Amino acid sequence: MSELSISPPYSLFRTLTCGQAFRWRVDGDTAHGVFAGRPITLRQRDGGIEVLGLGGSRERDRLFSYLGLDQPLSAIEQTLGADRVLRRILPSTTGIALIRQDPWECLVSFVVSAFNNIPKIELTLDRLCRTFGDRLGETAWSFPSPDRLARAGLFELRRCLLGYRAPYVRALARCVDGGRFDLAAPAAVAYEEARVLLLDLPGVGEKVADCVLLFAYGRGEAFPVDVWVKRAVERRYFRGASKSVRDIQAFARGRFSTLAGYAQQHLYSYERARGREVRS
DNA sequence: ATTCAGGTGCGAG
DNA sequence: CTCGCACCTGAA
Numbered sequence: 001m002s003e004l005s006i007s008p009p010y011s012l013f014r015t016l017t018c019g020q021a022f023r024w025r026v027d028g029d030t031a032h033g034v035f036a037g038r039p040i041t042l043r044q045r046d047g048g049i050e051v052l053g054l055g056g057s058r059e060r061d062r063l064f065s066y067l068g069l070d071q072p073l074s075a076i077e078q079t080l081g082a083d084r085v086l087r088r089i090l091p092s093t094t095g096i097a098l099i100r101q102d103p104w105e106c107l108v109s110f111v112v113s114a115f116n117n118i119p120k121i122e123l124t125l126d127r128l129c130r131t132f133g134d135r136l137g138e139t140a141w142s143f144p145s146p147d148r149l150a151r152a153g154l155f156e157l158r159r160c161l162l163g164y165r166a167p168y169v170r171a172l173a174r175c176v177d178g179g180r181f182d183l184a185a186p187a188a189v190a191y192e193e194a195r196v197l198l199l200d201l202p203g204v205g206e207k208v209a210d211c212v213l214l215f216a217y218g219r220g221e222a223f224p225v226d227v228w229v230k231r232a233v234e235r236r237y238f239r240g241a242s243k244s245v246r247d248i249q250a251f252a253r254g255r256f257s258t259l260a261g262y263a264q265q266h267l268y269s270y271e272r273a274r275g276r277e278v279r280s
Numbered sequence: 281a282t283t284c285a286g287g288t289g290c291g292a293g
Numbered sequence: 294c295t296c297g298c299a300c301c302t303g304a305a
Contacts, residue, residue: 117303123303164300
């Protein structure tokens with residue numbers, strides 16, 4: 001067992017349950033998942049995060065980065081608090097870090113997320129891993145490689161509840177596997193250019209591209225606009241007036257600059273939590 | 281039974 | 294370029 005040191009206001013629970021990644025099973029302060037090819041368990045304690053099941057210090061460092069523990073959250077939230085809307089929201093969303101996940105898994109995850117709901121996205125990704133990934137433990141599988149999904153049959157893919165997205169996922173895998181798309185390329189260029197590269201992929205539109213840029217490539221300027229964020233921005237910044245996705249992105253980048261991604265996470269989390277309350 | 285989900289790709293105007 | 298529409302499928 002090893003321990004990663006953290007500083008306030010970091011929250012493992014909020015970071016892993018705010019919809020950036022879909023394969024962690026979180027229960028209170030404990031999370032089970034797969035990292036670096038191993039099933040691991042994380043538990044947030046007073047001054048740190050206990051890690052069970054991880055290999056050496058190299059993997060430890062990678063996990064530190066993956067979980068966003070290198071981000072100065074306190075300072076970031078203090079800056080965001082200058083915004084009157086976020087200042088009111090932050091008390092109930094504080095502690096969310098942006099995770100730095102594997103681009104391939106992130107890409108597939110958000111292509112699957114299109115016009116879908118979160119429980120089914122999780123179910124689909126789990127089935128994809130069980131069907132095409134390598135077994136790593138009793139109930140743990142690796143995320144399937146581009147090569148493996150490139151060779152998958154559409155029938156098998158559909159059995160993972162991919163529905164009409166099955167051809168997109170396979171085409172995406174073939175782009176990566178065949179070398180037509182280099183997963184390292186977006187990391188080497190500016191945000192706008194990286195976005196254009198991603199938009200060329202099948203099943204990847206503006207929203208998915210921004211999610212991948214934010215959650216895998218660490219581009220804080222990205223501001224993914226989904227129905228929840230659109231609703232939140234319209235309601236809280238434009239008195240309920242309807243705005244185009246373009247306008248909302250322009251507004252967010254102008255207002256939050258390289259912290260737009262954090263702003264998005266807080267707005268998204270708050271709006272969803274509020275939406276669930278209203279329904280019940 | 282109907283409706284709703286973290287949008288995207290498509291054809292039309 | 295913007296706009297409207299269809300879309301797998303399970304869960305409420």
